[in-house]
Amino acid sequence: MRFVQLGRSDARLIELNVRSDDRGSFTRTWCARTFANEGLDFQPVQGNSSVTRIRGSVRGMHFQRAPKADAKVVRCTAGLIHDVIVDIRPHSPTRGEVHACELGPSTARMLYIPAGFAHGFQTLTDDVTVEYLMGIDYVEDLSDGFRHDDPMIGITWPDPVTVLSAKDAAWPLLAERQPW
Numbered sequence: 001m002r003f004v005q006l007g008r009s010d011a012r013l014i015e016l017n018v019r020s021d022d023r024g025s026f027t028r029t030w031c032a033r034t035f036a037n038e039g040l041d042f043q044p045v046q047g048n049s050s051v052t053r054i055r056g057s058v059r060g061m062h063f064q065r066a067p068k069a070d071a072k073v074v075r076c077t078a079g080l081i082h083d084v085i086v087d088i089r090p091h092s093p094t095r096g097e098v099h100a101c102e103l104g105p106s107t108a109r110m111l112y113i114p115a116g117f118a119h120g121f122q123t124l125t126d127d128v129t130v131e132y133l134m135g136i137d138y139v140e141d142l143s144d145g146f147r148h149d150d151p152m153i154g155i156t157w158p159d160p161v162t163v164l165s166a167k168d169a170a171w172p173l174l175a176e177r178q179p180w
């Protein structure tokens, strides 16, 4: 694994070492020691998987509120996504910074998203699968989010949005939330 810092933040793009042979390939996708050596205090406690059928769908932007803010490692194992993270930590020097990257099996990379970031993605193909390693338990009452098109953040999505959950369409604008 090779860790690439995203801007000045502690988020990391992780380039995976794909070992190919005549049968196909083998790739390590998690290593506690390697993360610790990178200075990332991340211990997965839950794993999730989502399937999104239609190209152009958006899931997000989501985060879990303190005291259960969620760090996660995200990997797209089928299809291709435009992945977006936003630093929403109140006192972060990179607060409001947006980072985007393409993730998919062909990119051989995954994303480490620190606690205090919002996360979302748009599918660039049909039949996308995204796998998550979560650094904290899911707590529905602390599950939160903001609109993918919130003008306060100004995320640029590559394609017209085709599918959005009612929950994701109904998040309040950040300008209406205090504190933001």
Ligand SMILES: Cc1cn([C@H]2C[C@H](O)[C@@H](COP(=O)(O)OP(=O)(O)O[C@H]3O[C@H](C)C(=O)[C@H](O)[C@H]3O)O2)c(=O)[nH]c1=O
Residues within 6 Å of the ligand: 048, 050, 059, 060, 062, 063, 119, 120, 121, 132, 138, 165
């Ligand atoms: C996140 C989560 C959800 N759920 C349940 C709640 C709903 O009944 C159902 C679908 O949840 P939701 O619509 O929030 O799923 P996504 O829109 O894919 O949410 C995820 O998408 C963005 C991009 C993320 O980064 C988060 O990991 C996560 O919020 O699964 C659980 O049981 N456990 C969980 O950890």
